[in-house]
Every structure is written in structure tokens, then in C-alpha cells.
Amino acid sequence: MLKRTLIIGGGEAAQYVFHTIAKDETMNYQIIGILDDSLEVQLQEVPRLGALSKLEETIINESITSVFLAIPSLEICKRKHILEICQKYKMETKVLPKLQDIHSKKDKLILRAVSYQDIIDRAEFELDYLMVEQEVANKTILITGAGGSIGSEITRQLMNAHPRKLVLLGHGEASIYEIHRELQKMNHQTEIISCIADIQNEQRLAEIFSEHSPDIVYHAAAHKHVPLMEKNITEAIANNAKGTWNLASIAHTYNVGKFVMISTDKAVKPTTVMGASKRMAEKIVQLFNQKSKTLFCVVRFGNVLGSSGSVVPLFYEQICNDEPVTLTHPDMERYFMTIPEASKLVIQASMITNGGEIFVLDMGEPIKIMDVIYKLIDLTGKDRESVQIDFIGIRQGEKVREELFESDEKAHTQIFEKILVGEGHPSPSELQNIQALLGSYMDMTDKRRKERLFELIEADWRYTKI
Structure with a gap:
């Protein structure tokens, strides 16, 4: 039985998802529609069902079981909100890798399930x-x-x-x-x-x-x-x-x-x-x-x-x-x-x-x-x-x-x-003492190596559980 699937996003990433699923008969998904804040998006014959704010309503009305998040650049707060809704309704949720990862073939998986990268709720640190x-x-x-x-x-x-x-x-x-x-x-x-x-x-x-x-x-x-x-x-x-x-x-x-x-x-x-x-x-x-x-x-x-x-x-x-x-x-x-x-x-x-x-x-x-x-x-x-x-x-x-x-x-x-x-x-x-250890550790027993290592950093090597 095909999984009733909703794509979030209507840009290049969503096009990539659609064509990937259409070409691969082993992927068990039926694309029901897309959500995007732009009225201009078009994805072949797939209908736009509304803006991102309609996610919860669409999941209920269309009996959605899978959600593909296909906006790699989506702001952290919106992304968090979408994932919380998917979590609430126990959606099978997958996200698209960054487009540059796809084009460079670094990410060999077409889609990845929502996983460890999505557990951080705060905004990511950005480089100047x-x-x-x-x-x-x-x-x-x-x-x-x-x-x-x-x-x-x-x-x-x-x-x-x-x-x-x-x-x-x-x-x-x-x-x-x-x-x-x-x-x-x-x-x-x-x-x-x-x-x-x-x-x-x-x-x-x-x-x-x-x-x-x-x-x-x-x-x-x-x-x-x-x-x-x-x-x-x-x-x-x-x-x-x-x-x-x-x-x-x-x-x-x-x-x-x-x-x-x-x-x-x-x-x-x-x-x-x-x-x-x-x-x-x-x-x-x-x-x-x-x-x-x-x-x-x-x-x-x-x-x-x-x-x-x-x-x-x-x-x-x-x-x-x-x-x-x-x-x-x-x-x-x-x-x-x-x-x-x-x-x-x-x-x-x-x-x-x-x-x-x-x-x-x-x-x-x-x-x-x-x-x-x-x-x-x-x-x-x-x-x-x-x-x-x-x-x-x-x-x-x-x-x-x-x-x-x-x-x-x-x-x-x-x-x-x-x-x-x-x-x-x-x-x-301390530099001399460290240099002495680095010149002699091969001649020590494992126990003595550990003792000396911890002595030189002024820590207690005997700790076992903290």
C-alpha cells in the first residue's frame, strides 16, 4: 500500500524529490500535494494544498502518513514548528539533504530520515x-x-x-x-x-x-x-x-x-x-x-x-x-x-x-x-x-x-x-615534565603511563564513575 505523502516546499529541492520518487518504483510513496508559501509554485500535476501554516489541517484532511521536508534553507523556528507537528501526528518524516551535497554526490541517500541533526532547537552558529x-x-x-x-x-x-x-x-x-x-x-x-x-x-x-x-x-x-x-x-x-x-x-x-x-x-x-x-x-x-x-x-x-x-x-x-x-x-x-x-x-x-x-x-x-x-x-x-x-x-x-x-x-x-x-x-x-613523559612513556607499564598522564595534568586517575 502506497504511503500518502506530502511535500513541504515547491522549489528545486521539491522537484528533485518528485522526480526521484517518480523514477524509482521501489519507493512506496504517493505524492498527494505540496505546501508552500508561494502561490507561484508548480510541481507537475501535483496540487498546491496551501501555505506551510496549513500543515496540521492538511495532515488530518488528506490522511497523510509521510512528510518530506524539501526546503533545505528553512529558518530554524519554522523547521522546529513543522517537526513538532510531524511528531505530534507520528508522521514518517524525511528531509532533503542540502542541494550542494546532492550535486557533489556527498550524500548518497536521496532522502534521510529526520534524525540527530534535528534535535537541536536553537539557531545554529553562523560564520562571518x-x-x-x-x-x-x-x-x-x-x-x-x-x-x-x-x-x-x-x-x-x-x-x-x-x-x-x-x-x-x-x-x-x-x-x-x-x-x-x-x-x-x-x-x-x-x-x-x-x-x-x-x-x-x-x-x-x-x-x-x-x-x-x-x-x-x-x-x-x-x-x-x-x-x-x-x-x-x-x-x-x-x-x-x-x-x-x-x-x-x-x-x-x-x-x-x-x-x-x-x-x-x-x-x-x-x-x-x-x-x-x-x-x-x-x-x-x-x-x-x-x-x-x-x-x-x-x-x-x-x-x-x-x-x-x-x-x-x-x-x-x-x-x-x-x-x-x-x-x-x-x-x-x-x-x-x-x-x-x-x-x-x-x-x-x-x-x-x-x-x-x-x-x-x-x-x-x-x-x-x-x-x-x-x-x-x-x-x-x-x-x-x-x-x-x-x-x-x-x-x-x-x-x-x-x-x-x-x-x-x-x-x-x-x-x-x-x-x-x-x-x-x-x-x-610543565613543558619539561610533559616532554619527559613523551620521551619515556613507551618504557612504562600501562598502569604507570596512566598514573603519570593524570599526574601531569593534576587530575585523579583513580576516578572510575562520576
């Missing part, structure tokens, strides 16, 4: 592109981890500002190859260079910096999977701490103008190896800022929705597959941001840094994970009672609530719209 264009024109920019979810989005955002050269540095050749191909289609003014390299290899990094002389470095390469790093302490230190040291040292040597390191709220009062290794990386960056002409700064993220390692896509997959949703604790809450928001924050931070800052996006209040799960259930059209939720217990080092700043990081003030800033001032003597 004019400021960025003025800053990066005629400059060479290097991005580590350029094939990852955050690094690749940073490159996309930067391409809109037409830098002279983008150096894509990454360890995985497949992901670097893919982002290189995608960026080549975006503009032909920017030279794009792919460098396969491991940030643990200081000599290779020196070769790259010597050849390309980057003006700005965005350091997005990191191990960030919390449970895996608990079992792989050596690699957490090697990649997150020693890799950052290598990059910071070489950036200093080659007189890079600005260096932005991406960190995490798990580095605040860390209780996990991953968080502790990122806290050490933060200290390294701040200590190099004290002795270098390069402007070093840190950007801390909350949970980035849809990034590799994010748990929310797992929830969504479990719901869609009728599997039990696994959550560690019913009171768990987190700060959330989207991949584009995270990437824009990194770029904006590089525009306004004076060196030494810790930048954090004002993400509003933290969101309860249970509320996220319920919203995902509602937006897939299922009944909450039909989805089993299993509480599996807090993992070692996991916190119920994350924090954004350490207590001694002064001035949690807003210096730019939606950007908070704090400053930490580690002692110069």
Missing part, C-alpha cells in the same frame, strides 16, 4: 564569511585530520573563502582522496594538496611545513573514542599528546601565523584516558603560545552530532532496526553541536585569537540523553512504549554531566556572538 575571506585570501592553510568528519567540514567551509592553497594532511589515504575529489569541484582558484602523513612522524611533518609554509594550521587529528583509548593508553598519548607536541613544535619552528587545536569538553576535569590526553594536548598548545610568535589557541567541542564516534547515530540506528536502545544512565546529559557548527567555530576562533585562549561555543543548556532518544523515537513515527531502552551502567571514567571550563580558567566571557572564551596559564616548568 566576510571576515574569513579577508583573513585567508592569498594564504596557505593546513588541516590535520582533513579526511575526518570535522576536518573535512573545515575544508569545505574554507573553500567558500577562496584561500590560495589548502594542504589536506591525514593518515587515511581513502578519506583524503575523497575529500580532495570533492573540494576540486567547489572552486578552481584554490590549489589543493593532499599529504598522507602521521602526526607522530616529526620528520615527515617538517618536510611538509618546509615545502608548503602554512600560514594557518587547524589541528583536527585525534583519537577520540573513549572506551577504546582506555584499552590503548599508548596510542592515546602518542597521537593526542605527542602528535600535538610535534605539530606545535614545527609550527613554532616554521613561523606559522596561527595554530588552532580542536579539543573536547571531556578534557575538563578528565576522568578518562582520552580526556586526559586531550587535556595534556591543550597544555602543550598553551605552553607553546607562551614562548612562540605563533598564536596558539584551543577550541573545545561538546558532543558533535553525526561525527565519527558520536553515540546519537547509534541510537537512531537501533530505533530504526527495532533493537533495544542502549544507554548507560537515565540522568546522562550532554552539550550538543552540529558538524557545521563545530567547524565554523574553529574557523571563527582563528579569526579572533590573540593567542592562549580556550574558545567554546555557547550551546545553551545541556540536553538530557533520554530526551534525545524520545525525540528520535517520535520523529521516526514509532510509539515510545514500543521501543525498549536498556540501561547498561556507566562506563569507567564516564561522567553523567560534562563541564566546559576548568575552575581556574578565568573570564568565561562572550567575546563574539555565541562564542565564550576562557584562559588557562600553565606553568612553563
Whole structure:
């Protein structure tokens, strides 16, 4: 039986939806009509049933069971209202990817179900592109981890500002190859260079910096999977701490103008190896800022929705597959941001840094994970009672609530719209101690590595559950 379907929007995106469904006999949808605020829209023989304000009335009168949201640029408040109505009537709700994603074939799914990106109700952080264009024109920019979810989005955002050269540095050749191909289609003014390299290899990094002389470095390469790093302490230190040291040292040597390191709220009062290794990386960056002409700064993220390692896509997959949703604790809450928001924050931070800052996006209040799960259930059209939720217990080092700043990081003030800033001032003597660990950790037992890591960031490694 065909699902009675309503398309919201009548522009190019809606045309794309209509022709896709018409061509694919396996898609089980019958287009009943469209809603659009413009009286001029035409979609083949499909009737316009009214303005967006008629959504609730149309769902009832036309016995609609599926809604396709085909206005990628719709304002946040209108989008939220539409999704709330769809949620109320338990519509199967799908949204169209951004048109540029379709044209670049980045988004292989024709339509995606409403999912993790739609749980944030606040307006997204927007980048001051004019400021960025003025800053990066005629400059060479290097991005580590350029094939990852955050690094690749940073490159996309930067391409809109037409830098002279983008150096894509990454360890995985497949992901670097893919982002290189995608960026080549975006503009032909920017030279794009792919460098396969491991940030643990200081000599290779020196070769790259010597050849390309980057003006700005965005350091997005990191191990960030919390449970895996608990079992792989050596690699957490090697990649997150020693890799950052290598990059910071070489950036200093080659007189890079600005260096932005991406960190995490798990580095605040860390209780996990991953968080502790990122806290050490933060200290390294701040200590190099004290002795270098390069402007070093840190950007801390909350949970980035849809990034590799994010748990929310797992929830969504479990719901869609009728599997039990696994959550560690019913009171768990987190700060959330989207991949584009995270990437824009990194770029904006590089525009306004004076060196030494810790930048954090004002993400509003933290969101309860249970509320996220319920919203995902509602937006897939299922009944909450039909989805089993299993509480599996807090993992070692996991916190119920994350924090954004350490207590001694002064001035949690807003210096730019939606950007908070704090400053930490580690002692110069810490640099020697960190350097000693990075030179000797391979000779230690795992227990001693962990102890020393936490000692050097003045945290208690014995915490198991918070």
C-alpha cells in the first residue's frame, strides 16, 4: 500500500524529490500535494494544498502518513514548528539533504530520515564569511585530520573563502582522496594538496611545513573514542599528546601565523584516558603560545552530532532496526553541536585569537540523553512504549554531566556572538615534565603511563564513575 505523502516546499529541492520518487518504483510513496508559501509554485500535476501554516489541517484532511521536508534553507523556528507537528501526528518524516551535497554526490541517500541533526532547537552558529575571506585570501592553510568528519567540514567551509592553497594532511589515504575529489569541484582558484602523513612522524611533518609554509594550521587529528583509548593508553598519548607536541613544535619552528587545536569538553576535569590526553594536548598548545610568535589557541567541542564516534547515530540506528536502545544512565546529559557548527567555530576562533585562549561555543543548556532518544523515537513515527531502552551502567571514567571550563580558567566571557572564551596559564616548568613523559612513556607499564598522564595534568586517575 502506497504511503500518502506530502511535500513541504515547491522549489528545486521539491522537484528533485518528485522526480526521484517518480523514477524509482521501489519507493512506496504517493505524492498527494505540496505546501508552500508561494502561490507561484508548480510541481507537475501535483496540487498546491496551501501555505506551510496549513500543515496540521492538511495532515488530518488528506490522511497523510509521510512528510518530506524539501526546503533545505528553512529558518530554524519554522523547521522546529513543522517537526513538532510531524511528531505530534507520528508522521514518517524525511528531509532533503542540502542541494550542494546532492550535486557533489556527498550524500548518497536521496532522502534521510529526520534524525540527530534535528534535535537541536536553537539557531545554529553562523560564520562571518566576510571576515574569513579577508583573513585567508592569498594564504596557505593546513588541516590535520582533513579526511575526518570535522576536518573535512573545515575544508569545505574554507573553500567558500577562496584561500590560495589548502594542504589536506591525514593518515587515511581513502578519506583524503575523497575529500580532495570533492573540494576540486567547489572552486578552481584554490590549489589543493593532499599529504598522507602521521602526526607522530616529526620528520615527515617538517618536510611538509618546509615545502608548503602554512600560514594557518587547524589541528583536527585525534583519537577520540573513549572506551577504546582506555584499552590503548599508548596510542592515546602518542597521537593526542605527542602528535600535538610535534605539530606545535614545527609550527613554532616554521613561523606559522596561527595554530588552532580542536579539543573536547571531556578534557575538563578528565576522568578518562582520552580526556586526559586531550587535556595534556591543550597544555602543550598553551605552553607553546607562551614562548612562540605563533598564536596558539584551543577550541573545545561538546558532543558533535553525526561525527565519527558520536553515540546519537547509534541510537537512531537501533530505533530504526527495532533493537533495544542502549544507554548507560537515565540522568546522562550532554552539550550538543552540529558538524557545521563545530567547524565554523574553529574557523571563527582563528579569526579572533590573540593567542592562549580556550574558545567554546555557547550551546545553551545541556540536553538530557533520554530526551534525545524520545525525540528520535517520535520523529521516526514509532510509539515510545514500543521501543525498549536498556540501561547498561556507566562506563569507567564516564561522567553523567560534562563541564566546559576548568575552575581556574578565568573570564568565561562572550567575546563574539555565541562564542565564550576562557584562559588557562600553565606553568612553563610543565613543558619539561610533559616532554619527559613523551620521551619515556613507551618504557612504562600501562598502569604507570596512566598514573603519570593524570599526574601531569593534576587530575585523579583513580576516578572510575562520576
